[in-house]
Amino acid sequence: MSLPIPFLAEAERLIPRERRFDDPLSTLAFGTDASFYRLIPKLVVRVESEEEVIGLLKAAHAHQVPVTFRAAGTSLSGQAISDSVLIVLGDNWNGREIRADGQQIRLQPGVIGAQANAWLAPFGRKIGPDPASINACKIGGIVANNASGMCCGTAQNSYQTLAGIRLVLADGTVLDTEDPASVAAFQQSHGALLERLAELGRETRANTELAAKIRHKYRLKNTTGLALNALVDYDQPLDILSHLMVGSEGILGFISAVTYNTVPDHPHKASALIVFPTVESCCQAVPVLKRQPVSAVELLDRRALRSVENMQGMPEWVKHLSAGACALLVESRAATRSLLHEQLAQINAAIAEFPVEKQVDFSEDPAVYNQLWRIRKDTFPAVGAVRQTGTTVIIEDVTFPVEQLAEGVNRLLALFDRHGYDEAIIFGHALEGNLHFVFTQGFDSPEQVQRYSAFMDEVAQLVAVEYGGSLKAEHGTGRNMAPFVELEWGQDAYRLMWQIKELLDPAGILNPDVQLSRDPRIHLKHLKPLPAADQLVDRCIECGFCEPVCPSRGLTLSPRQRIVIWRDIQARKRAGLDTAQLERDYQYQGIDTCAATGLCAQRCPVNINTGDLVRKLRAGAASHQGSADWLAGHFATALKGARLTLLAADGARRLLGAPLLGKASRWLHQRAGLPLWTPAMPQAAKPLQISPPIADERPRVVYLAACVSRAMGPAAGDAELVSLLDKTRALLEKAGYQVVFPDNLDNLCCGQPFASKGYPAQADAKRQELIDALLKASRGGLDPIYCDTSPCTLRLLQDGLDPRLQLHDPVKFIRTQLLDKLDFEPQEQPVAVHVTCSTQHLGEAQGLIDIVRRCTTQVVIPEGIHCCGFAGDKGFTTPELNGHALRSLKDAVQHCTEGVSTSRTCEIGLSSHSGIDYHGLVYLVDRVTRPRARPLG
Template sequence: MPGAVSTRPTDRLRLARDASHFALTPSAVVTVASAGDVARLFAAGQPLTFRSGGTSLSGQGVTDGILVDSRRHFRDIEVLDDGFRVRVGPGATVRQVNTRLARYGRMLGPDPASEVACTLGGVVANNSSGMACGTAANSYALIDSVVVVLPSGTTLDTGDIDADDQLRAREPDLWAGLNRLRDRVRGNAASRASIERQFALKNTMGYGLNALLDHDRPADILTRLLVGSEGTLGFLASIVMRTVPVHAHARTGFLVFDDLAAATAALPGLVATDPAAIELLDATSLRVGQSDADVDPGLAALDVRHHAALLVEYRAGTAAEADARAEEAAGTLARLPLVTPAELKSDPAARNRLWHLRKGLYAKVAGARPPGTAALLEDIAVPVPELLPACRELIGLFERHAYDHAVIFGHAKDGNIHFMLTERLGDSSGRDRFGRFTDDMVDVVLGHGGTLKAEHGTGRMMTPFVRRQYGDELYDVMLEIKRLCDPRGILNPGVVLNDDPGAHLAALKTSPVVEEEVDRCVECGFCEPVCPSRDLTTTPRQRILLRRALEQARLDGDAALVASLEKDYEYDAVDTCAVDGMCQTACPVQINTGDLVRRLRASDSQGAWAFAARHWSATTRAMGAALSTARRLPIVAAPVSRAAHRIAGAPLWSPDLPGGGRARPRVTPEDKPDAILFSSCTGTMFGPANESFARLCDRAGVVLATPPGLPSLCCGTPWKSKGMTRGLAEMASRVRPALAGDIPVVVDAASCTEGLRQLLGDVATVVDAVEFTATHLLDRLKVTARLGDLALHPTCSAQRMGLTPALLTVAEAVAERVTVPDSWGCCGFAGDRGLLHPELTAAATAPQAAELAGRHFDAYASCNRTCELGMTRATGHTYEHVLDVLERVTR
């Protein structure tokens, strides 16, 4: 087979699950790099399932056949027509595309909540939509053209002017069959009426038969049939989408009603005011939202009984236009029977609290589920007038089947409702209960003229009910579409169309209880795009999946599998984890997989690291001296280092590493200092020592002091990252009394700032030097030699602590133009990971290095010494602390 093929149990099991409640283990994993690879792969005639983001909720991303990874090598993004169109590989995420489009004031139409992780290939293959796009700006409405590889091996660009002629010449049966089906549907009045009625709703059930009514040429029909086909008709190698304008200004209201009936009765009037979004939250949702620490004050004060709420937002390109939209809606809002008067908020913080409530419901319910249970998120759509009775009947089903904590929320403007419940699917009684509930739910939705899938795709979940929703005639049309495109039936078998009445209850997930982080994971994959090891070994989701697989193998008594997984896990999941915590910033249930890895790293070297903590000044000086010696004797240092690394796993020296620096200076002023400078020991180990902050303070008239015994003190990160609890406790026992007090402690390296904050807790106020400079020094300094262009690398620590705005403020003070790569992410140097596993840094920085290649900058800056080393190694340009740059331009 073409591409990289693996049958290793670790690789098959780490990709065995997506965000759905289905679990199948692939027989092999193939990573393809081009459309040509895919065409050759089709020739093998084996069952294939394509997967990129793995955020699908209905089981379309899992298989027991061959799983094809289409994420790693299909991430190209090309902006066309000043942003009015964009050409994208199927592996690029929605957020990555929107980041590139933002400078043009444009964005993709589909706006799924999973935009941080879902890829455009998955969005188009599922016809995903979201909170605001409805049916007017979803994937079907905005698709322009695709490059598709058909199961026959034919590759077709439907954007070519002669695409239809090419299709007729190269795939005559398919071309003729699509013509025939188009005429068949158009000639049947009942079929036309059914399609028009069902696709007036958000509808991802079955194939997009509206393509047969909306388009004439078979090439155009094929393009639209591929939307929502879930990888069952062909492979999307490239996608061209039309875009929509970014409406950066918004006015948001949280409208609370006495009950669900009052909320749904208000919908027609609200829809007439043309809001961008109307989100419904039932009483259970409101009670769940009240538990959030950052809950809106109005909701916090509400005694929730039978209440329901509508989150309404009006968007525009300018603040004045947004105000005008809000004013136009004011009369309608004033007439609503609200519990409290309507208020449309413009303050970003207040608006973010409201949206956090809505978007956080999934996390709140899923995160609180009992260990070993699965979170089931389903979606349906009904005509808006049917929304209230449908919701009432769903609530009745929750009560009948004893789903006590189920919630209803969703896109009320479109009649699209999500409901979520938790179930123990590995238990036969739980599976049977879910089956009975599903049968009753199907009756309710179809009884109200709705669709069983609005935006999550048919997948495996609803295949037994496609025929019932569409009827025999239209179901037969779908079967013919599948036969024409995929006559061998090799693409994603069992997905979209499947006559097995029990398909939705087969291959369900079971999750053994393992560890706290593992048990809370809902396997959504939101963490994966921000993980620095994603293209090298494993992602946070995969580390967790392998922990579950390992525990299940133990329970099953499969000693051979246990041994295989344990052997691979050490390198794939533990050694190459950056423990940078970026996964937590994207995780809907706030899991920091680094915490798990730190515990797993704890080893018999606790004593050695405790000794190092007691003699930290000598240790750092020795490490710095070793680097200086290596730079003077590279001919000796390089082979010795490689041998020690190969035999004992010692740090790997390379010529791009600097020599060591000086010991951290101690300062004792005569007057009471304005701040305590806690300089990082990385300057001693990886010189030169950072003295720029002290010089800037001197110029600005700010008095600094250093704590007693500074050279022997550390923030604790080296011990925490390795799970060395004894050494961490030893260091904490000396650092806390040395820094306790009411004078702010300023740290000149972002990762050390974060580590010291965690080590000290409320013993002292810890401020990063960049933030201190932005708020206390900049207005006292005069820039005398401003640079033209600066390349800036934010760090994961700065991002987690919310310091990136301050970093940008300082950078913009020193340069006319500041460039943060669109592909910015953790550099993967991670303290000593860049020395122990340089391949991790190389993989993590490759996208940034490629984006910066061939461009000239007057300086390259960051805010953490080891990150500067990682980016220097990746780009070949010397990165330095942004305060070093500021010090030079203010001399």
């Protein structure tokens, strides 16, 4: 059925066209979350204000239109999808207010959890919830799902740390529990609702059997169904309503702000890995550890350990553990090092009598404890990486009473064997009896669906009935466990949940069939296909962890959505369906606007670089092989042509003036697709004057000047008019180096321009040509090599570099070779830092920031900008990508005097969209340093 015309008319009145999506590509792209369900919305609306939400809810209420709210879409149980109207948070939901030196923080629902903790870090505080998806999930989803994690347990989740909430009910009414005027107005307008909530609370507390069951259930980690503990923990109806919203998964209202009581973020920590010979001995240690000063205790069964034993960096001994081994990863945190050591001694004494097969003692060394936590964190992606194409990875989330944990683990293992889930693994938050089990499942035949159905029926009986546990500990009920809520809770509690739902959403428009459903088979419907698309991306589990770092997210598609659409295109082609229109739309949405910088791979649990797929698709469509061959063979001529083009552009600027040229350039770009000129456009660089090396006592450094550095000088209006080449050479000589250059420099290129355009053969040939020249210039690797542009450095290092070559990007060279040769006199003017994608890939992000901190007393790192989107030449050819990626930059750096980076092309876009000049790092370092005096004698 289509949406009612009056509702659509109201949506058009409320929401601009560019934030309403009903085309097949967009609705398909938003039809997935991190679960194994798919629903294609009829309309996707990106909202930017509470007023828009209110208007949409009033219209939906009036016309009986179901709506679903979506924050990051990392939900694992199908909470964030809809076949009706999907309301997605836009950019303007990132507000925060830090109170009482970080004791409280008020957040809007679009804030990413990790960002909230970054704001609180200077105060030594953090929010309580710590879900594994905290780098991607948003506060709205964290609260709506009562997400928890490894450390927060039941004491520090959103329910327990809630201090206030602002919400919009299904009828469009707003309530802010921290605003007396709002409370008074709500009591006036919705007094009957509040009285009914108070009455339900009194009835529940009077029902001693039901109240006891609720208290028992929330002694455990539990997100199955609505938060009925609100009815026994509180007697004031506003408190009841506030806490019912936590974990309500969007079925009771929209959360537009939340205030947390924060928790300490202790700076000192240590971790240990203790392997027990049996599941029983492992689980018997858990209640003992629960009484100790531990912050996390993670359980890993032998299958989980086996899934990661062959990964790079894993300890060799993991391969040789016994078949029944079971491990605990234990962490302790403290405010001081001495207190931490006391805690570690106490913990070790408490478990000293337990039999141990293998143990990595407590370590405070980040290299050691990060390796231990990697074992735990890599278990889930390890299963995903080896799954058969076309199957999905399912991660379930149950809680057993901790005293029955060993029985629960063994019973689950028996269920895996009975149903043939040989790859299944178990890990989890042992302190709470919370187990995650991961398995792969196909849904491409009735037999496979029936197998899954039978398995889940047995899991539900085992966990909820036999052991009185919870079927969802922290992932939310969603569609996945909606049919089992009554089984777990019983008729009285289930009826009570429906009463609450009907009280707050009488029309039933909010996220139907999520958490509460009348359909006993809803968990077996709308199952998501994961058809083969390309081996580069077939391992994608559509979790969405990649999305926060993607520069095109919100402009066109995110990496997850690119994969979703490409999968669908390939499946349609195999079915003989026409994909012409979808492919035409995908060309711009999926291919043309992908920066292909690969930051998505850093966030992906299975290391998928969606940019690799895009480059492959570009290569398949590349039709100018002859031109690419000519450019590769005549690169110096092409470089000269680039300089002439920049000279012509600058001549036009002088003749027409910058405003008129900018206007003409925009017109030509829009109508003819010509590259866009901006005032940040560089002037042509003067050809480099190279002197032959001389024999003296100075150490030599080979200076690899990137082709962009050789072609592009400063912009006409730049405060720094010395070229990057001259500035870099001056800094290196100041530090005492003799600077030498490779022969035939103007004909050399790392191959990046060819690779990004889909010409890998030419790219590889130019890369090898450059490597050969660097070997010669560095005297077979004797001399270090300084590359002035981080993307070129990364390109050379990828796929392996001749081990004789000592290649450095600007950050690494300054950090390792110059700091002891220069004295720094930091300036007071604030400097903005942009960490390029390549610098992040090279592992030099912190190194860049640390160097800038030596140069200035005020360092500004703009929030939320991970990639500038310039992507080589996209800033010229697809400038909307650059503009979208940097849309928040100007406000973030408005009080800075300049910015620094390590890529000349990135600096063009950064300068254009910030209102300040961005330069290479060497400009700042050169300005604030002088040669260090050498001791006499």
